Amino acid sequence: MKVLVPIKRVIDYNVKVRVKADNSNVDLANVKMAINPFCEIAVEEAVRLKEAGTATEVIAVSIGNKSCQEQLRTALALGADRAIQIDTDENLDSINVAKLLQKIVEEEQPQLVILGKQSIDSDNNQTGQMLAALTGMAQGTFASAVTIDGDKVNVTREVDSGLQTISLNLPAIVTTDLRLNEPRYASLPNIMKAKRKPLDVKSAADFGIDLTARTKLIKVTPPAERKAGIIVESIDELVEKLKNEAKVIS
C-alpha cells in the first residue's frame, strides 16, 4: 500500500517563543525551525510499515515556501521515498491545508494517510480530521498503535479515560499521538542519500482551490506572567503557608 505523510515545519519545540512588540504575532525571525514532533512520529510509523512489507511507498508532503524542503529532506532521510512541496507563502487555515491535501490524496490514491495529531505552533488539532471529512475516509485520531488487518486498520487511540481501539475501513486517516513510536535519527549516509531522492514542487495556486483566509488574527499577546513565588525551607512551613496564606487546604 501507498502511505502519504503530510508534515509541517514549525518552531523547534525547545524554543521559548517571544511575542512581537507590536502584538501582531510571535517573532519567528532567526528562530530554530524543525519538523513538528508529531509529524516525525508519523514519518517513523510509515517507514516502519514499509520495513514490515506492508507499505510499498512512503510519500512525504509539506505546504509552505521553499524552506519547508528542509523538513521534507529530513523525512526522506528518515526513510520516505519521495516528497512533494506545495509552494505557498500564505499562512493557511487548517481547512485550506486539508483541501490542498485532498488534491494530493486524489492524485496519489494512498491507502493510508498518517498525520501528526497537532502542530506545536498553532495547537489546532484539526487537519487530519478535516482531511478525513473531505475525502470521506474514516479516521483514527490520537493513535498509540496501528495494525493493518486486511482491508481494515485497527487503531488504538489515546482518549480521556484511557485507550480505545477502533477498526476503520481502508483507505483511512490516522493521526499520531506521542506514544505511537520512538522516531529514529537520520544517519549521515541516509541524509546524503536523501539529497538525491525526488522532491516535486507544485504551486498551491495551480490546484484551483479558493484559499481565502477564513480567520483573521487580531492580535497576539504574551500570557499573563505569574508573580514570583517563594522557596520554603520545610514541609511544616509549606503546610502552614498552604493553610493560612494561600488557603487552599484546610
Next chain:
Amino acid sequence: MSILVFAEHDNSELKSDTLKTVAAAQAIGGDIHLLVAGHNCQAVAEAASKVNGVSKVLVADNAAYEHQLAENVSLLVTELAADYSHIIATALTTGKNFMPRVAALLDVAQISDIIAVESSDTFVRPIYAGNAIATVQSLDSKKVITVRSTGFDAVATDGNAEIVALDKVTDAGISSHVSDELSVSERPDLGAASVVISGGRGMQNGENFKLLEGIADKLGAAIGASRAAVDAGFVPNDMQVGQTGKIVAPDLYIAVGISGAIQHLAGMKDSKVIVAINKDAEAPIFQVADYGLVADLFDALPELESKL
C-alpha cells in the same frame, strides 16, 4: 442566534465540563440547545435538561452513537447545524475528534480550544503551548468552536429544558468500535479536581507513585503525571498533564519530581496555586511555583502526608 452545544458524557453521566462549555455559549449569547448523542443515555438527557441557560435538549439515542465515533457523530451534528450560528463542543478527546470533521463538512474553519469570548465572532485561544495568546476572528458564517473548559466557570444545574428525541440515524458505516481499556479510579477526575498532585521522572518508577496516593487521599486530589513519567511507563497516558495531554487549572497543583518543561507548563500554569517539590533548585518549575521546596521527594512526600 442559536447555539448548539455538544454534551460531553459517557452514556451514564453528564461530564461537568459541559457546564463550563455552556458558560462559553452564554458568553456568546443566544438560544442554547444541548445535543446528547449516545446510546441508552436517558440519564444524561435528564441531567442535561437541568443545565442552566439551556432551552432545549436534543437526544440522539442510537447504537450508532454509543462510542461517539467521529464518522457517525459528525454527520449528525452537520445535519443539525443548519439551524445554528454556533456549534460548540468541549475540547476533550471526543470533541477534538469529531468537531474538525463537522467544520470541514460545513466548509468552515474551526476555532480550537478557546479560553475567552470577545464577541460572537472573536475568540481568545492559546498558541505555542500557551506561550502566546491569540485573539482570532472567524470570518465564516457559521462558527465551529471547541472550548477549553478551564477557561470558564461552570453554570448552575437549576434549569428545566424541554427534551426532544431525534429519531434520524446517521451511520457512516466505515468505522466500528473494537474495545476499550479504561483506567478505573476512585479519585476525582483530573480535569475537574480542585487539587492535583503530579509526579514526573523524579518518581523513578510506577511503584513510587503510591507515595502520592496517601497525600491525594487526604486532599481529595487527582493524580497526574508529566510526559516523562508516562513515556517511561510509570503510569497510563490518561494521567498526562500538558500541551498534548490534559489541561488542568485546579486551586492547588503540586508538582513532584517534575522539571517543568514548556510542554508540561502548558497544561497546568493556570492553576491558582502551584507547589513544586524538586531536589534541583535550578528546575524551571520553580519559576512558576508559588511555593517551592528544594528537597528529595522520597523524604518530603512521607513527611507531607503525615502533616496534612
